[in-house]
Amino acid sequence: MVRSTGYTVTVKETETVAAASPVGEHRLPLSNLDLLLPALDVGVFFCYKKPKGKHCRSLASMVWSLKASLAETIETYYPFAGEVVANSAGEPELLCNNRGVDFDVAQADVELRSLRLCDPSESVEGKLVPHKKGGVLCVQVTELKCGSLVLACAFDHRVADACSTNMFLVAWSELSTSKPLSCLPTFRRSLLFPRSPLRVDRSFDRLYVPFSSLPPPEPDHSEEAINRIYYIAAADIDRMQSSTKGRTKIEAFTAYLWRALAKTAAPGDNWCRMGIVVDGRARLRDTAMSSYFGNVLSIPYGTLRVDELLRMEVAEVAEVVHSWLQREATEEHFRGLVDWVEVHRPEPAVARVYSKEGGPACVISSGREFPVAEVQFGWGKAAFGSYHFPWGGSTGYVMPMPSATADGDWVVYVYLLKKVAEVLEAEQPPVFRTLTSDYYLP
Template sequence: MNSGDFPVTIKRREVVAAALPVQDHWLPMSNLDLLLPPLHFGIFFCYKNVERGSPENMAAVLKKSLAQALVYFSPLAGEIVANGQGEPEILCNNRGVDFTCACAGVELRDIDLYRPDLSVHGKLVPVLVHGLLSVQVTDLKCGGVFIGCTFDHRAADAHSANMFLTAWADIARSNPIKLLPSFRRSLFNPRRPPQPHASLDKLYAPLLQPPSDDGPDRLTSRIYYIRSDEIERLQSQSSRNGTRKSKLESFTAFLWQTLASAADRSKTVKLGVVVDGRARLSNDETTSLESYFGNVLSVPYVEASAGELQSTLLNVVADMVSACIASASSAEHFLALIDWVEVRRPKAAVVKVYCKEERDEAAVVVSSGQRFPVQMLDFGWGGPDFGSYHFPWGGETGYVMPMPAPHGNGDWIVYMHLKERHLNLVEARAPHVFKPLSPHYLKF
């Protein structure tokens, strides 16, 4: 029986600092970092039937390699402190990373990964209390291991976290790091004079107060899997006139339309899509941003009435999604966004789709996790049998992230953080697409 009701015993709490001395220094946030409010996101991965040494030896390997990885990723061993203008900056003081060793009286197959808020959050994925990163390693009754990490989003996006985790695993196996991180904030200096676009006023807004998720209709998390043939079917239905939509565009259009399917036709459904600017800003004349550690994101959004989405063909809805993504897919968009932040500093701002309005039936942000390197997270005892992001980010705007399934067969794992009635809606309207994650599917 899947459960979130199981005991977790803390064996010890430690702080892991970089293995080599790091001279204290300040690392400013880039203008793109400053668009992130204080949000934390989790990543977890689990291994069943680990047969390499005792739990104590495994923890020792993870701690030693973490300390070595922090030499290269030293900001993650620091903390965020407000500067004289009240803006956050990273103090690289090597305070270290909170590292917890625990054991759980449950087998991997009995952890309810379908409902991670109950089974994972705060139990197997730690709550970040101090610093920029927290790690928990939990031994399971079956001999498996569960590793949970929580990052401060103001310092790292998913691309950066993936870079760090891959480097950590490489070091644990005594392999060279594939990609050394760059912290060159000068890559995101504003233009002189700044040239912001007025259109960005429609995408971003002043952050008046941190969003709250304490309302009666608060969001909750569930994890699904989608079979590859269903993804391809959605892609086929979303494409027309010889133009093939991407799988992410097709899935996003279907989700947007499904959320509107049972709503009052006059209500609005907002859809935001996370766009990574690294490829857009990189060119032959500048350093590639593939190794840049920090946030290089924009979140354009589009809105439509529920009635419009209900009466529109999926391929037309997919065109709307494509146009939304295209609006933020140029270097000029990101340069203008950097400038837009610059002329408003030190006033904080946030993506406007995060500010849900009364007339909204729903607002949701979709972010691609297709580059999640789950099979590369081998610390010396093989790759994970499962891994996922966990991002219960607060507020009233939903968050959805599709990732590759661990089987490598083209299936997707989809983390969804929505209102319960909307989760129930997508399950009822599209049970052939959204299938609750189960031990049977994961072969636990």
């Protein structure tokens, strides 16, 4: 039983769902890009209103359907049914042994309308999104007092990025409704093999750093980090973009957030860093990359002086974002990053923007392909959905996703220092708007 401010979640059933027809047990190496990810779990959840009319189903029927289709889905997406183990060099790799997916069924004495999803630390963390106890993936289905349903997963980020998880979620919903799979994943690690001979550009030393070369930790000033979920109206996104003279929505959004971040710099913080997670699938010229399962991510970032940022217009900042983003979002960048990791193996490395090097820093993630409208299991579309990643570091994390409610709106999950969230909430005209149940349950 999990107690929380305002409501209680009680786990009623616990089962491990395995593939009925598993692949033979084998080890699947992680790619060099997987090896850039530390052992962190990522959550994702979907809220469904109580089924009515033609969608009306009992909880038992819905749970049975979810389990049966999950068992079928992990026949194809078998890494999610395995375990992460160490190889002879001490590096993580996948043991594809059909361990299975831990699956909990729970009840919560709260209605969907009463959930304060704007504060996921209170309403979601450890209650609706489960903590993974083993394996690669775990699932929790929670029935709310009003008959609504919350479906949540947590997965090991070393095994899959958001794109891979989105493919899995869509496949699960397709098999649940007896549809053919629209995409078959590929696990061909050769797509991300290093080149021979290696071609290592030392510019990657600015973007990534081996653990042994990390700067010593700075004093802990115990600044409070918080989780929030906001929404941004389509009109505000368009207004932001129109002010940046033809730059993309994400470049305009990054520029806006970078300037806001600079306003929170402490005395002595001279620099402010902003990064963007870039998916390399479209940059790597192989048709199989579009369905590649794993991590194909890089995190280029820019650094500007705080005083300079505060003097610049959003349009000027967007030009800076565009310049470093375009320079790094290429096939050569991703091939070079694979080679750079190869040179440093088996020592792990991490994106330097996450290191504590002084001054505020934030990363904008790649959630704009979140399939919130597509993940349907036979009882209607989700009323709300979001990723959930309270990773615990000092660098902020912001993930814009499409809204389930309004075309063109964004739902934005943030993990930020409290003072940064307060600046965003106070900006005029408002952009980061408070999420209430009236937004997703009109």
